[in-house]
Amino acid sequence: MRILVTGGAGFIGSQFVRDLLDGDCPGFEGARVTVLDKLTYAGNLANLAGYDGYRFVRGDIADPGVLAEVVPGTDVVVNFAAETHVDRSIVDSAAFVRTNVLGVQTLLEATRTAGVTTFLQVSTDEVYGSIPSGSWPETDPPRPNSPYAAAKAGADLLCLAYHRTYGMDVRVTRCSNNYGPFQFPEKVIPLFVTNLLDGLPVPLYGDGLNVRDWLHVADHCRGVRLVLAKGEPGEIYNIGGGTELTNRELTGLLLQACGADWSRVRQVADRPGHDRRYSVDIAKIRALGYAPEVDFAAGLAETVRWYRANPAWWRPLRSA
Structure with a gap:
């Protein structure tokens, strides 16, 4: 499998x-892996340090010339490439439309013309908008509230359109908030942890009562592999972690893990259009055999330990 x-x-x-390279993914043994990455500020080859046996190509999914070189001969395309930070999308939405919409369309077209067997689009629960209670099933329509979420929703719709129009095997996954090692320190958990480790304050938006469901990155990737192995063409699959916390509750856990107290927290003005609550119904992917395996308390403790042990990875990123 390529x-x-x-x-x-x-x-x-x-x-x-x-x-994949560790070789412990049932059904993907011996897979030949090509990594395509533009290496923007959030892409980092240090994330793959110590690994070989894969081919790396630096390039943009919105560049048809690059795709013409790397897509032919591929069996499966898994698209993680995206601009992802909501705050950045509020300041400059153009980059999000270019990568998350135009880039996905360009990638879809390249895979269609090359006859790629399966295309999997990695999306987000943020496309659904905000939900006061209950959880979104995959049948709920997108109601995005940020430029980032709108761009991801546009990509999802393009993917489904390519399935319906051209008969392509396209699958979409929508995950909840990820956490774990190697996360760029602009997102809330690595931002708070690295600030606290450096003796800096942490910013808490608004009243801190916005709710998110937390998913360890290893569980997310396990779900993606399951959808590749057992999912159906043209279908959407939610992937959740099963741990809902308010931002204030999460802040308390991070303070405790880093040996800090609430004097380090700075209340800041809320983000424009800040969604109040996300929650995905994962019954559909559970039917394929999915269940989150990483306990949140253990996963968060391991994540904090990783950042504490690896300042050489994150400190240059913060200063840049």
């Missing part, structure tokens, strides 16, 4: 690649 992993040097994509 797998092209786009965005494979980023946080989630590199976890997926490391798992």
Whole structure:
């Protein structure tokens, strides 16, 4: 099996690649892996340090010339490539539309013309908008509230359209908030941990009562592999972690893990259009055999230990 992993040097994509190269993924033994990554600020070859046996190509999924070189001969494309930070999308949405919409369309077209067997689009629960209670099933329509989420929703719709129009085997996964090692320190958990380790304050948006479901990156990648192995063409699969916390509750856990107290917290103005609560119904992927395996308390403790032990990885990223 020949797998092209786009965005494979980023946080989630590199976890997926490391798992494949470790050789402990049933059904993917002996897979030949190509990583395509633009190496923007969030892409980092250090995330794959110590691994060989894969081919790396630096390039943009919105560049048809690059795709013409790497897509032909591929059996499976897994697209992790995306601009992902909501705050950045509020400041400059153009980059998000270019990568998350135009880039996905360009990648879809390249896979269609090359006759790739399966295309999997890695998306987000943020496309659903905000839900006051209950959980979204995959049948709920997208109602995105941020430029980032709108761009990801647009990509999802393009993927489903390519399935319906051209008969392509396209599958979409929508995950909840990821955490774990190698996450760029702009996202809440690595931002708070690295700030606290450096003796800096941490910013808490608004009243801190926005709710997120937390999913360890290893569980997310396990779910993606399951959808590749057992999912159906043209279908969407939610992947959740099963641990809902308010941002304030999460902050308390991070303070405790880093030996800090609430004097380090700075209340800041809320993000424009800040979704109040996310929650995905994972019954559909459970039917394929999925269940999150990483206990949140253990996973968070391991994540904090990793950042504490690896300042040489994250400190240059913060200063840049």
